[in-house]
Amino acid sequence: MGYVYIVSFGGVEDRILLADAVNVKDIFELEARVSTVKADLIYAYTPERGQYHAGTILNYLSRIVYPDMVRLIALVGFDLYEEGLNFVFGEAQYGGKYAVVSTYRLKHSNEKVFFERVFKETNHELGHTFGLKHCEDPQCVMSFSNSIDDVDRKSRDFCPKCRRKLDYVLSYYR
Numbered sequence: 115m116g117y118v119y120i121v122s123f124g125g126v127e128d129r130i131l132l133a134d135a136v137n138v139k140d141i142f143e144l145e146a147r148v149s150t151v152k153a154d155l156i157y158a159y160t161p162e163r164g165q166y167h168a169g170t171i172l173n174y175l176s177r178i179v180y181p182d183m184v185r186l187i188a189l190v191g192f193d194l195y196e197e198g199l200n201f202v203f204g205e206a207q208y209g210g211k212y213a214v215v216s217t218y219r220l221k222h223s224n225e226k227v228f229f230e231r232v233f234k235e236t237n238h239e240l241g242h243t244f245g246l247k248h249c250e251d252p253q254c255v256m257s258f259s260n261s262i263d264d265v266d267r268k269s270r271d272f273c274p275k276c277r278r279k280l281d282y283v284l285s286y287y288r
Contacts, residue, residue: 115145118135118147119148122150122190123152128148132148138236138240141233142237144287160195166195171194172207176207185240185243187213188212189216189217193216203219203238205239209244213242215236220265244283249276251276254269254271
């Protein structure tokens with residue numbers, strides 16, 4: 115049995131990390147552990163854009179290894195981008211162990227909506243690490259989110275087709 119580690123580089127409240135750990139256990143049926151990591155990510159910052167490059171952060175994350183780690187996802191409070199896109203809510207190593215989610219564009223005056231958005235993006239990016247691609251079902255958590263409306267539209271869970279694929283992969287970790 116391994117763990118999904120949820121880490122933060124600051125700027126994300128511990129209670130969001132703790133709530134996300136419960137979300138991960140509910141959806142993936144894997145234990146989650148929470149940690150904060152000290153990191154100087156200035157090299158990932160692009161001043162011209164005022165954003166951080168998600169791929170550079172993923173590269174940094176790949177040097178962090180915990181015992182019994184199944185996956186590691188970082189929640190960050192700053193804006194992320196990837197080449198060719200104005201922004202990204204998150205990014206993951208497809209079939210790999212690492213993912214990052216930005217809470218920056220997920221904020222909402224209603225805390226419940228904010229937390230639900232974080233859960234959806236966490237589940238989406240972790241889905242990619244377990245080999246799931248984008249889904250055409252707009253309700254599935256694996257549907258692509260190009261806007262906050264797309265995030266709000268989808269569920270935090272997987273459609274039956276994606277769930278079957280995910281359960282098959284997860285069977286190796288349970």
